[in-house]
Amino acid sequence: MASTRVLVVEDEEALATLLEYNLKREDFEVALASDGEEALMKIDESLPDIVILDWMLPKVSGIEVCRRLRLKPETKNIPVIMLTARSEESDRIRGLEIGADDYMTKPFSTNELIARVRAVLRRIRPALVQDEITHGDLKVDRTAHRVWRDDKEIHLGPTEFRLLDHLIRHPGRVFSREQLLNAVWGSDVFVEVRTVDVHIGRLRKALNKYNQGDPIRTVRSAGYALDAA
Numbered sequence: 001m002a003s004t005r006v007l008v009v010e011d012e013e014a015l016a017t018l019l020e021y022n023l024k025r026e027d028f029e030v031a032l033a034s035d036g037e038e039a040l041m042k043i044d045e046s047l048p049d050i051v052i053l054d055w056m057l058p059k060v061s062g063i064e065v066c067r068r069l070r071l072k073p074e075t076k077n078i079p080v081i082m083l084t085a086r087s088e089e090s091d092r093i094r095g096l097e098i099g100a101d102d103y104m105t106k107p108f109s110t111n112e113l114i115a116r117v118r119a120v121l122r123r124i125r126p127a128l129v130q131d132e133i134t135h136g137d138l139k140v141d142r143t144a145h146r147v148w149r150d151d152k153e154i155h156l157g158p159t160e161f162r163l164l165d166h167l168i169r170h171p172g173r174v175f176s177r178e179q180l181l182n183a184v185w186g187s188d189v190f191v192e193v194r195t196v197d198v199h200i201g202r203l204r205k206a207l208n209k210y211n212q213g214d215p216i217r218t219v220r221s222a223g224y225a226l227d228a229a
């Protein structure tokens with residue numbers, strides 16, 4: 001099952017490694033970026049579920065990264081926790097004004113940060129921490145790996161299940177084929193991009209078994225989205 005993807009943007013290597021280690025131990029999937037430019041590039045490649053963002057970064061500052069994320073429709077809702085060495089109240093307010101969801105002053109305990117990550121996700125993306133997700137007439141039980149539409153059970157193959165699980169966690173958001181490949185198959189697996197179309201086709205067919213309509217939207221030259229309810 002796809003786990004929650006955290007992007008850690010931190011130029012202090014020791015701290016980045018420590019965060020990576022502790023987040024992975026808590027079953028998060030972790031990507032690292034060591035400057036603001038790399039962070040924006042990685043977010044563009046594959047949208048994380050949450051970003052832990054250092055304030056002082058080489059190239060593009062954390063505050064600028066956060067500002068740019070908030071400008072684009074596909075990234076404006078990604079939760080951001082800002083890290084800073086400075087503890088002035090004015091900085092905290094500026095960080096929150098620019099759209100950060102939470103703020104931690106260095107030094108902090110890793111456990112406290114992980115607790116904040118979970119709290120922000122619970123608040124902003126309850127679907128990420130729930131086992132049962134409902135969207136419109138669709139219901140997914142991630143523990144039991146079962147899917148219902150209009151209270152009728154739908155049987156899906158494991159890949160179709162993971163695709164739906166990913167789409168239903170971000171309703172309305174358009175994912176490119178590459179992003180779906182990374183999220184569902186993993187970035188270290190070689191799978192042809194066309195494979196995504198095949199599995200989306202199977203998922204569509206299964207979901208529309210009783211002719212309730214196709215909930216998956218094809219966005220020309222962009223990718224796929226699960227329609228907002």
Ligand code: CA
Nearest residue numbers: 011054056057
């Ligand atoms: Ca820094």
